[in-house]
Amino acid sequence: MIKDLIRIKSKMQSPVKGIVTFNKKKFRFSDWFAEKVIKAVAFLSIAIVILIFIFVFREAFPIFKMDKTEAVTSELLVQESYGGTETENTNVKIKDNQLDNSNNNEAPGAKPSSTLLSKTWMPVSDNPRYGLLPLFLGTLKVTLIALLFAAPISILAAIYTSVFAKPRVREIVKPVIELLAGFPSVVIGFFALMVLATVFQNIFGYASRLNSFVGGIAMGLAAIPIIYTLTEDALTSVPRTYTEASLGLGASRRQTAFFVVLPAAVPGIFAAVVLGIGRIFGETMIALMATGNAAMVSINPFDSVRTLSATIGAEMAEVVFGDTHYSVLFFIGSLLFIFTFAMNALAEFYFKNRIIRHYQAKK
Amino acid sequence: MNDIKVKVNDLSLRYGTNPALKNISMNIPEKQVTAFIGPSGCGKSTFLRTLNRMNDLIDNVTIEGEVLIDNINIYDKNIDVVNLRKKVGMIFQKSNPFAKSIYENIAFGPRINGINQKSKLDEIVEVSLRQAAIWDEVKDRLFNSALSLSGGQQQRICIARTLAVNPDIILMDEPASALDPISTSKIEELIHELKTQYTIIIVTHNMQQAARTSDYTAFFYMGDLVEMNTTEKIFSNPSKKQTEDYISGRFG
Amino acid sequence: MMMNRNLKDTIVESLTGVSVLLIIFIIVSILAVTIAGGWPNLNWAFLSEFPRDGMTKGGIFPAIIGTAVMTIIMAVAAVPFGVITAIYLAEYANEKSWFAKTIRFAVKTLAVVPSIIFGLFGLGFFIGFVGKNIDGLLNGGELKWGQPNILWASLTMALLTLPVVIVAVEEAIRTIPREMREASLALGATKWQTIKKIVIPGSVSGILTGTILAVSRGAGEVAPILFTGAAYFLSDLPHSLSDQFMSLGYHIYIMSTQSSDVDATLPIQFATTLVLLLLTFSLNAIAVVLRYKIRKKEK
Numbered sequence: 055m056i057k058d059l060i061r062i063k064s065k066m067q068s069p070v071k072g073i074v075t076f077n078k079k080k081f082r083f084s085d086w087f088a089e090k091v092i093k094a095v096a097f098l099s100i101a102i103v104i105l106i107f108i109f110v111f112r113e114a115f116p117i118f119k120m121d122k123t124e125a126v127t128s129e130l131l132v133q134e135s136y137g138g139t140e141t142e143n144t145n146v147k148i149k150d151n152q153l154d155n156s157n158n159n160e161a162p163g164a165k166p167s168s169t170l171l172s173k174t175w176m177p178v179s180d181n182p183r184y185g186l187l188p189l190f191l192g193t194l195k196v197t198l199i200a201l202l203f204a205a206p207i208s209i210l211a212a213i214y215t216s217v218f219a220k221p222r223v224r225e226i227v228k229p230v231i232e233l234l235a236g237f238p239s240v241v242i243g244f245f246a247l248m249v250l251a252t253v254f255q256n257i258f259g260y261a262s263r264l265n266s267f268v269g270g271i272a273m274g275l276a277a278i279p280i281i282y283t284l285t286e287d288a289l290t291s292v293p294r295t296y297t298e299a300s301l302g303l304g305a306s307r308r309q310t311a312f313f314v315v316l317p318a319a320v321p322g323i324f325a326a327v328v329l330g331i332g333r334i335f336g337e338t339m340i341a342l343m344a345t346g347n348a349a350m351v352s353i354n355p356f357d358s359v360r361t362l363s364a365t366i367g368a369e370m371a372e373v374v375f376g377d378t379h380y381s382v383l384f385f386i387g388s389l390l391f392i393f394t395f396a397m398n399a400l401a402e403f404y405f406k407n408r409i410i411r412h413y414q415a416k417k
Numbered sequence: 418m419n420d421i422k423v424k425v426n427d428l429s430l431r432y433g434t435n436p437a438l439k440n441i442s443m444n445i446p447e448k449q450v451t452a453f454i455g456p457s458g459c460g461k462s463t464f465l466r467t468l469n470r471m472n473d474l475i476d477n478v479t480i481e482g483e484v485l486i487d488n489i490n491i492y493d494k495n496i497d498v499v500n501l502r503k504k505v506g507m508i509f510q511k512s513n514p515f516a517k518s519i520y521e522n523i524a525f526g527p528r529i530n531g532i533n534q535k536s537k538l539d540e541i542v543e544v545s546l547r548q549a550a551i552w553d554e555v556k557d558r559l560f561n562s563a564l565s566l567s568g569g570q571q572q573r574i575c576i577a578r579t580l581a582v583n584p585d586i587i588l589m590d591e592p593a594s595a596l597d598p599i600s601t602s603k604i605e606e607l608i609h610e611l612k613t614q615y616t617i618i619i620v621t622h623n624m625q626q627a628a629r630t631s632d633y634t635a636f637f638y639m640g641d642l643v644e645m646n647t648t649e650k651i652f653s654n655p656s657k658k659q660t661e662d663y664i665s666g667r668f669g
Numbered sequence: 670m671m672m673n674r675n676l677k678d679t680i681v682e683s684l685t686g687v688s689v690l691l692i693i694f695i696i697v698s699i700l701a702v703t704i705a706g707g708w709p710n711l712n713w714a715f716l717s718e719f720p721r722d723g724m725t726k727g728g729i730f731p732a733i734i735g736t737a738v739m740t741i742i743m744a745v746a747a748v749p750f751g752v753i754t755a756i757y758l759a760e761y762a763n764e765k766s767w768f769a770k771t772i773r774f775a776v777k778t779l780a781v782v783p784s785i786i787f788g789l790f791g792l793g794f795f796i797g798f799v800g801k802n803i804d805g806l807l808n809g810g811e812l813k814w815g816q817p818n819i820l821w822a823s824l825t826m827a828l829l830t831l832p833v834v835i836v837a838v839e840e841a842i843r844t845i846p847r848e849m850r851e852a853s854l855a856l857g858a859t860k861w862q863t864i865k866k867i868v869i870p871g872s873v874s875g876i877l878t879g880t881i882l883a884v885s886r887g888a889g890e891v892a893p894i895l896f897t898g899a900a901y902f903l904s905d906l907p908h909s910l911s912d913q914f915m916s917l918g919y920h921i922y923i924m925s926t927q928s929s930d931v932d933a934t935l936p937i938q939f940a941t942t943l944v945l946l947l948l949t950f951s952l953n954a955i956a957v958v959l960r961y962k963i964r965k966k967e968k
């Protein structure tokens with residue numbers, strides 16, 4: 055055996071090329087290059103967010119400085135319109151009329167930013183008005199309805215899975231509910247349009263089949279998996295020792311759930327709800343398909359509404375590139391972006407707090 | 418004493434603010450087996466990992482003092498850590514073969530050194546497996562996954578993998594702690610044979626193993642090096658009371 | 670007193686249980702309605718024919734192809750960038766550096782930005798900026814790239830699905846045990862060699878999961894392509910990247926809200942919805958199984 059080894063060793067040369075020395079740092083190009091490339095690509099995510107900011111805001115910007123002559127020239131310069139539908143021709147014609155009009159008289163609609171606060175959203179008319187109030191109100195109404203429906207049901211379901219359910223039941227229930235996240239919103243919108251609208255109309259007997267209530271419930275469906283999953287995470291990351299201590303003191307499972315686990319998980323649940331709001335607020339397809347899309351100023355939940363994002367979705371394909379209407383739609387986009395950005399920052403902040411607390415509790 | 422391969426001067430290490438090693442100084446002789454013993458948490462693994470700068474991978478570690486290998490301070494600014502690790506190989510407590518074939522495990526080191534010639538790789542693989550005394554057990558299934566082997570075989574694959582890079586020093590952190598007695602004695606035999614060519618440093622909790630395999634023994638206690646001497650001396654006539662208590666199993 | 674407490678507990682517990690049942694009931698209803706409405710009309714002809722008679726008859730072949738091509742281009746764009754970003758986050762990022770924190774925040778932001786905003790961005794950036802400039806430079810101002818097409822729609826969708834890929838791949842990379850990296854480094858491998866030879870091969874199933882989830886998401890989203898490339902009806906398949914395309918989701922939206930005779934096309938609407946649902950569901954199911962396998966490997 056030993057003899058073998060000696061023979062082998064003498065036959066074997068160092069497998070490492072040359073003599074390895076470590077007393078001088080070696081420059082390795084591929085390592086250096088890989089790191090630079092990887093960092094640069096990772097930076098792309100930041101760049102995209104910044105670019106979104108820039109380009110959405112850039113297209114929105116003209117409404118703040120555009121006087122009527124600028125608006126006119128920009129329309130004359132760029133006459134293509136976007137979208138695949140047949141209806142666009144007629145729209146362009148309406149635009150042309152509107153153009154002539156604003157050339158001839160001092161209509162109040164000439165400076166678009168002055169009409170943003172008005173009560174009428176009527177972008178395609180002789181005297182276009184871009185009042186965002188009905189859109190804001192509509193979005194708020196739908197969001198509120200969706201939230202009132204989705205938040206309690208998701209949080210309760212999360213409590214069931216993390217507190218009451220046996221492990222085997224939990225293993226099934228959790229993925230099934232998360233399945234809902236896999237439904238494309240156009241499918242949920244279609245379901246709302248075909249089924250929910252009819253069912254609710256039969257129950258409540260309201261006039262317009264599509265309204266903020268139907269839309270709100272459908273959007274709530276889209277928000278359920280988000281709120282549910284994040285709440286569940288928050289609940290399960292409450293340290294076990296809390297639960298055990300409470301149960302050990304003779305508290306019931308319900309008392310433990312509501313007076314020990316729930317308060318400890320509040321920041322996480324808050325983050326879940328905030329992200330849910332962000333999702334509802336920005337949801338487009340369901341809004342387009344299920345809310346009726348009428349820009350009305352009304353607080354009746356059974357009236358049709360037009361949300362901010364649905365307005366973009368419905369009208370962008372038919373506007374003239376670069377004109378006032380186009381800029382106003384981008385302005386609405388900017389508002390949506392700022393809002394969801396803020397919501398995310400808020401949730402992130404609370405989420406961080408929650409994690410820190412979680413670790414402190416563990417120690 | 419043989420020539421000194423590793424010379425440690427006044428080495429201290431902290432994890433964050435927790436001191437894990439306190440002013441360690443020692444000389445480790447070339448082509449001998451040196452064993453590190455001591456109660457759990459005393460810093461044996463930490464010390465071992467300072468010898469090939471594995472601690473660099475952990476955040477928040479502060480190291481003071483120097484470690485000279487062949488008279489070069491490996492904590493010097495200009496040191497090439499990658500090449501240092503080629504000279505100072507390491508075997509871990511839990512065997513950790515890659516999820517690749519036996520052949521590819523052994524060829525990993527040569528390949529990253531730019532050896533791609535089939536005949537050369539074949540030779541290195543065979544020699545390394547023979548040196549690790551596992552060639553006969555695996556020669557018919559070189560292209561099976563290394564994970565299909567038993568724990569003891571996996572550990573010897575890891576040793577062969579390290580030998581294939583042809584290091585000067587091999588660090589072993591409790592290489593046999595997870596193995597059955599037969600595999601353990603095979604590893605011990607192997608250590609005995611390898612020391613003709615390599616400087617070996619082994620961490621162990623097993624007093625008999627330290628006594629059987631090593632020429633020198635160092636006893637650590639709570640981050641201090643209490644005593645280092647020939648294994649014979651440490652086990653027959655230790656100069657410190659703590660060492661004696663530990664060896665005779667009176668604490669821990 | 671004791672009775673009272675038990676009663677309260679029971680009520681609360683059943684309330685949580687009812688919530689779960691309600692959600693499951695809704696899921697089952699959506700599935701049942703879609704299947705019941707769509708199944709009778711789902712046959713080979715429907716899948717392989719073009720729409721006919723003002724879209725009241727015929728199949729959805731171009732929408733299937735359009736969706737497939739769009740998601741493939743999207744994946745080709747999103748997956749490499751997502752994988753590299755995930756490698757950065759898992760292997761290079763120092764969690765305390767502002768750069769890493771900002772990237773994480775940016776990825777989260779991309780994940781929550783409403784999909785319609787991506788559509789606006791695609792219109793303003795890809796079409797209005799990149800496309801217009803390409804036309805100005807290469808085509809002497811003739812309109813070719815400065816209008817909606819399948820390339821811009823796919824790239825817009827790629828931005829939307831980037832975080833999906835990043836999250837899935839990073840999760841997979843983090844399941845590779847530290848010991849594997851240490852073994853490689855202890856053999857004298859450099860960091861990049863370790864990533865190339867140990868980390869990336871070890872996270873192949875994670876990369877696959879991320880890709881599938883991204884494709885599933887991209888196939889179902891409509892808002893980003895509303896004005897970046899989707900078309901209502903095309904008599905031909907897209908031949909080049911500068912052509913518009915039909916998509917399943919857009920088809921459902923248009924048919925159910927804007928078609929001239931909504932009732933006559935009901936079977937088509939249901940069947941198209943069923944196809945889209947089957948597509949996204951089977952993709953998600955594959956991803957779930959893969960993910961389960963990855964998690965098991967971790968233990």
Ligand SMILES: Nc1ncnc2c1ncn2[C@@H]1O[C@H](COP(=O)(O)OP(=O)(O)OP(=O)(O)O)[C@@H](O)[C@H]1O
Nearest residue numbers: 432435437455456457458459460461462463464475
């Ligand atoms: N990555 C780390 N971060 C922080 N502290 C650590 C880390 N690794 C080890 N320590 C601490 O350093 C001290 C020494 O640990 P080390 O692993 O070196 O002990 P050991 O002698 O090898 O123990 P054992 O015999 O159990 O393997 C211990 O107190 C341990 O908690």
Ligand SMILES: [Mg+2]
Nearest residue numbers: 461462463590
């Ligand atoms: Mg140890």
